[in-house]
Amino acid sequence: MACSSSEGFWRLGLLAAILLRDGELMLAVVDATEVAGFSLPLPYRLFFLLIEPIATLLGAYYAFFNQPTYLNLTHAASAPSPVPLGTSIALSQLANLYFAFALTEALVLRSTSDLRVWKTVLFCLLVADFGHLYTVSVLGPQIYWNVFEWNAIDWGNIGYLYFAASMRKFTGFQVNGADTWLEFHKNEFQPKPFGDYDVDIKIECCGVCGSDLHTISGGWGEQNFPLAVGHEIVGTAIRVGPKVTLIKPGQRVGVGAQSYSCLDCRQCKNDNETYCQKQLDTYGAVWPDTGIVSQGGYSSHVRTHEHWVFPIPDALPSTVAAPMLCAGLTAYSPLVRNGCGPGKKVGIVGLGGIGHLGVLFAKALGAEVWAISRTHAKEEDARKLGADGFLATADKDWNKEHVMTFDLIINTANSFEGFDLDAYLSLLDVHGRWVSVGLPEGDGIKIRNQTFLGNGCFIGSSHLGSRKETLAMLQLAADKGIKTWVEEVPINEKNLATIMQRLHKNDVKYRFCLTNYQDQFGA
Ligand SMILES: NC(=O)c1ccc[n+]([C@@H]2O[C@H](COP(=O)([O-])OP(=O)(O)OC[C@H]3O[C@@H](n4cnc5c(N)ncnc54)[C@H](OP(=O)(O)O)[C@@H]3O)[C@@H](O)[C@H]2O)c1
Ligand SMILES: [Zn+2]
Ligand SMILES: [Zn+2]
Helix, strand or coil: CHHHHCCHHHHHHHHHHHHHCCHHHHHHHHHHCCCCCCCCCHHHHHHHHHHHHHHHHHHHHHHHHCHHHHHHHCCCCCCCCCCCHHHHHHHHHHHHHHHHHHHHHHHHHHHCCCHHHHHHHHHHHHHHHHHHHHHHHHHCCHHHHCCCCCCHHHHCHHHHHHHHHHCCCEEEEEECCHHHCCCEEEEEECCCCCCCCEEEEEEEEEECCHHHHHHHCCCCCCCCCCECCCCCEEEEEEEECCCCCCCCCCCEEEECCEEECCCCCCCHHHCCHHHCCCCEECCCCECCCCCCECCCCCECEEEEEHHHCEECCCCCCHHHHHHHHCHHHHHHHHHHHCCCCCCCEEEEECCCHHHHHHHHHHHHCCCEEEEEECCCCCHHHHHHHCCCEEEECCCCCCCHHHCCCEEEEEECCCCCCCCCHHHHHCCEEEEEEEEECCCCCCCCCCCCHHHHCCCCCEEEECCCCCHHHHHHHHHHHHHHCCCCCEEEEECCHHHHHHHHHHHHCCCCCCEEEEECHHHHHCC
């Protein structure tokens, strides 16, 4: 029952990791004890969650209440009886430390991944090690040297740690190729190596963006398959890197469509990180140096640099907030950057995921808002969303009454089928702005300068938005009680195929949000 020293190498691993400031090793140790909620095989769980704490507690019990037995069990064959006072004190101190450690190990470490807590515990263990040393000096080293007894288990710990580290994987619903884009397979995948600024998030729900469909169906061309898409993610931060300051473990957070930029270039320093030349997407991008393809939110976890992890205000339910992280931001950023506000007449083309949030945010920003849809099918919804007016492009002369009256139009259309750009642009006042965020498949359309000569309008585009804008948007939504219209769908292979087909047919009001992650990936 020399169990009381059985944590030896595990602690040494942690100590070495911290002394070496090796974040990877440190987190491997953390993972090994399942702090982050990753699944380990049952034998390992049994050992770390049950056997080890019980053994430690038993060791403490004997060392404190029955020292002769303790000494016998630890093969201190030459232990004198009665136990000398100095030895007795040393053992009692050790017992206290074991007891504290068993409790800490069982409770604290398993409920937090905050490295500061881990470092504090490590310090306590260091003190305990001095207790061990003192005991050795009094009783002789043989009590720790019997490799055939319990202590032998120590020698396997390092190998175990590396094994556990190597199997740190996430699970997600991946598509294998564009020709089978309705077949989702639940696979394990290797996330990118954990960096000092990274946050691991256990996903709770994820919105289904039009881009997910373009990507898996091959509409945007070649992709890095197998791929789990999804970039409207809300979940819980379960682990943060040692240099993370923006996010705390346990916080409810979101991740959108972007997961990396250099944070050092002219654009990054200007709150234009979404336009950084080194920007990487949340899914389908290749992480430099590793060759690992980023995987999105149809997964158990996502690992993201803190800059692209956003605390979600309490007032926003997760499924309401999730679609804002791509669709909402894609609408919000061009609205605020192009002067949407009181006294402005703003049009939103396309009442889909982005479009309906565009109406909600343009209204919240104080503009007069017009929804511009293809038919009247969504007119009632548009009014409910707060639109002041509605135009259906299928109507004859639909634009006539409004020619040269709009200050700004955000175009979210995801296809150019029957798309009459001239008719839309005629709506703009002099130097009015047309900002396209939709990214239709195919070659695009031709533009003639004459088209925008009549009003001298500006044609532009917009990509996602900055961290600053994301935080401001979420706060605005919380303050004004803005509610995304979501259809919640439990995530599984069958439902994913169904909703992709429905999205393809434009049959959603107005955003699917995948839920019930715990049924697929555990609590
Ligand atoms: N720029 C960015 O940063 C960014 C970010 C995210 C997504 N996107 C892109 O934005 C587009 C929209 O995404 P989403 O998630 O909002 O998609 P969505 O929910 O499918 O909505 C697209 C809407 O576009 C309208 N539309 C479709 N075909 C049209 C056509 N031929 N002419 C006119 N309107 C048409 C439809 O509205 P009506 O039924 O009302 O006509 C439809 O509801 C996608 O291409 C997506 O990839 C861009
Ligand atoms: Zn998106
Ligand atoms: Zn940059």
